[in-house]
Amino acid sequence: MINKDKKKLKVLITGGAGFIGSHVVRLFVTKYPDYEIVNLDALTYAGNLENLKDIENAPNYTFVKGDILDTELINNLFEKYEFDAVIHLAAESHVDRSISDPLAFVKTNVIGTMNLLNAAKKIWIDTPPSGEGGLEEKLFYHISTDEVYGTLGESGLFTEETPYAPNSPYSASKASSDHFVRAYGETYGLPYVVSNCSNNYGPNQFPEKLIPLFIHNILQKNPLPVYGDGNYTRDWLFVIDHAEAIDRIFHHSEKNKTYNVGGFNEWKNIDLVKLLCRVMDKKLGREEGSSEKLITYVKDRPGHDLRYAIDASRINNELGWKPSVTFEEGLEKTIDWYLENETWLKSVTSGAYQDYYKKQYKST
Ligand code: NAD
Ligand code: DAU
DSSP states (O other): OOOTTOTTOEEEEETTTSHHHHHHHHHHHHHOTTSEEEEEEOOOTTOOGGGGGGGTTOTTEEEEEOOTTOHHHHHHHHHHHOOSEEEEOOOOOOHHHHHHOHHHHIIIIIIIHHHHHHHHHIIIIISOOSSSOOGGGOEEEEEEEGGGGOOBOSSOOBOTTSOOOOOSHHHHHHHHHHHHHHHHHHHHOOOEEEEEEOEEESTTOOTTSHHHHHHHHHHHTOOEEEETTSOOEEEEEEHHHHHHHHHHHHHHOOTTEEEEEOOSOEEEHHHHHHHHHHHHHHHHTOOTTTTGGGEEEEOOOTTOOOBOOBOOHHHHHHHOOOOSSOHHHHHHHHHHHHHHTHHHHHHHTSTHHHHHHHHHHHTO
16 A cells, blocks of 8 residues: 655646546645645536645646646656556546446546556556656546446435446446456456445535535526435545545555545434525524525436435444534535635536536426
């Protein structure tokens, strides 16, 4: 595993301009000033350099605009920087988009991950560098999702031993990438770790996912499209707590392990939406109950997983991690962030965003 005593680790973070990636980049750049952090991001609709404005000039930080499908670029980056570790977050991440364009998910999530694995294998295994820090001090850290486990019924929790049973093109592509990471560990000896996390929420999340989309729609007094009967359950984790978990796993996990990360925080969608409406009404000084009137039940998502819930006891017991904020605190911080950053929200919801939502609403 990576050598924690080696002060000058060179770390490639992919997808660092996205939602979770931006919090991971910020944490690593500020907490480890001696590390060299390279953020590789294609800046798709979900990537935004505004998310990293506060650290863009940090001396230990470099941004590279590029696609993980570009093998030449990736191989060049590995040769140039001789990375000690990769934290791989770049992905197509929205289930609804995967239903309308599954191939895009195979390309980025499966082939893109393969490209990174091949580049790491080439430099760490096929032509290992001479000098300090052999293969045992390298790490390929793959960020994955609890959706690879499929769905739970009314009871039970996903553990690290739950068999994979992905139900959407998104989760199938993530499951496939997880398998390739594991296979490179078994076949070529690539040191890896995988973590599978539950639903994140917090600042900088693109307003296509439930919480930021509904915050945006409440602000605009637009309908709140609840899929099906709204009785679907998710386990919500504040994004900064996820970034802390990634830090803990990166520095302390043994090699070739997997960790489930979750919020110990299950909510039925409809209950969460009603809570969000109540809090927003108060904050916006609107009449109590006015935002709830925006709730509109729409056609269900095909293949909609009923319930996700994580057993996070492994990371809790072995690495001493647990969420630091309650859901009420995290949600409050999140809403405040969106209210204070209306320009961010406006800039990401112009142009192509409007076309995407026109299509979405047409299909419901
Ligand atoms: P996101 O969609 O907000 O960000 C993805 C980032 O990857 C963007 O900056 C985008 O520009 C970049 N990207 C996309 N395709 C790329 C490509 N081909 N080359 C280079 N960069 C590319 O996603 P997120 O919600 O921050 O998720 C990050 C990771 O965490 C993903 O792997 C996702 O599967 C996983 N995850 C997300 C959640 C969640 O609730 N959001 C939960 C568990 C796991
Ligand atoms: O569990 C981890 C996963 O969580 C991540 O891997 C994914 O990247 C992330 O997108 C998220 O997947 P979900 O499909 O659970 O998140 P989403 O925010 O899209 O939806 C949450 C729930 O809300 C789900 O049951 C569908 C429902 N929903 C969603 C939207 C966007 C609605 O009812 N209406 C909506 O408009």
